[in-house]
Each structure stands twice: as C-alpha cells, then as structure tokens.
C-alpha cells in the first residue's frame with residue numbers, strides 16, 4: 001500500500017484542473033492507502049524569516065526553533081512513498097508558492113548533504129514522483145513559443161534532495177478553452193494512469209495492450 005503526498009500549488013486551489021485530475025485518479029487507485037492532500041497554492045507557506053535564513057546557514061541551525069516549519073514539511077515528504085505535485089506555469093517557471101515549499105524542504109544537513117568533492121548529495125529516499133504542469137500556452141511541441149524554466153529547475157532541485165524518479169505530465173494550452181482543454185485533460189489522465197501502473201501498482205487500463213494482460 002502506498003502513502004501518497006499530493007501537493008497543489010495552484011492559486012485556484014481545488015478548482016485547478018491538474019489537481020482535480022490527480023485527486024480523482026489517486027482516490028480511485030486501489031494500491032494507494034492514504035492520500036495526504038495539501039493546498040499550498042491557495043494557502044501558501046509563510047515567507048522565509050530572517051531567523052530561518054540565519055538558522056539554515058549556521059552550524060547550530062538544527063536546534064533553532066525557526067526550522068520547525070521546514071521540519072514539518074520534510075517529515076511529511078519523508079513519510080510518503082509516492083509524490084504528486086500539481087502546479088501551474090507562472091511566467092515561464094514555477095509559481096512563488098512552490099518556491100516557498102522548496103525553500104523549506106531543501107535544507108542542508110537535513111534533506112541534502114555535501115560530499116568531499118563539494119557536490120550536493122540527496123538524503124531523502126527516492127520515490128515515484130509525478131509533476132502535473134498546467135499552462136496557458138504551450139511549452140512542448142511544435143506550438144511552443146515560450147521557454148520552460150520549470151521542468152529543468154524542478155529536475156535539478158528535487159534531484160538535489162534525492163528525488164529522481166520524475167514523470168512530467170503537461171496540461172497545455174488552457175487559454176484555448178473548450179475541447180482543447182478536455183483533450184488535454186484526457187491525455188494527462190491516461191499518462192498518469194500509465195505512470196502509476198508502471199510504478200506503484202497494478203490496475204488494468206483500457207486500451208493499454210502492453211500492460212492489460214498482466215494487471216489485476
């Protein structure tokens with residue numbers, strides 16, 4: 001049984017398409033026991049304080065009360081064996097609410113260390129992680145007319161704390177509305193179902209010839 005952590009960074013909260021899709025799929029997935037659901041877009045974490053910034057850059061930082069909020073986020077992350085991040089693209093990159101979460105979970109000597117060569121080494125266990133990215137325009141394919149700083153940044157920063165099993169799923173072109181959105185949501189649902197089938201468990205997916213016969 002997997003324990004999933006579902007984090008939504010959209011300011012639209014539970015109305016966000018990517019979140020609704022992820023929540024529905026996780027709810028119906030038989031091998032997932034618990035889903036911890038956090039709305040970090042509608043209710044973002046607090047801005048970093050001077051005490052926190054001082055604590056994480058000082059030797060005695062681990063004892064400082066200022067890191068308690070960060071510790072809560074890291075413990076919650078550690079307790080999950082499946083991670084699902086739902087995020088909009090904001091100004092070519094991740095939304096500020098997601099950056100606040102990153103600034104609290106990426107902490108030296110706690111979620112990453114530094115080896116003798118000066119390289120950062122992740123201290124958290126790797127786990128299947130799905131990132132659902134919603135964007136108004138396109139960032140992939142022939143229609144893309146804008147840069148995507150979100151994908152490479154998330155790969156780098158999550159890898160830094162040990163999370164490398166990443167699958168990105170894009171819901172693009174929301175400004176087009178109507179049918180285009182529905183097609184995008186259907187494609188994203190299929191990608192998420194296939195990803196889950198390949199990583200956290202067994203479930204038959206209609207039309208999936210590669211897996212259909214071997215799944216319960």
Ligand SMILES: Cc1cc2nc3c(=O)[nH]c(=O)nc-3n(C[C@H](O)[C@H](O)[C@H](O)COP(=O)(O)O)c2cc1C
Pocket residue numbers: 010011012015016017018019087088089090091092093134135136137138146174
């Ligand atoms: C502040 C802000 C910045 C945005 N910047 C971009 C952008 O750079 N590229 C893009 O394609 N869409 C951009 N959008 C549109 C959102 O990515 C799009 O509406 C998305 O579908 C919202 O997803 P959500 O409902 O999950 O929040 C931006 C929206 C906002 C509010």
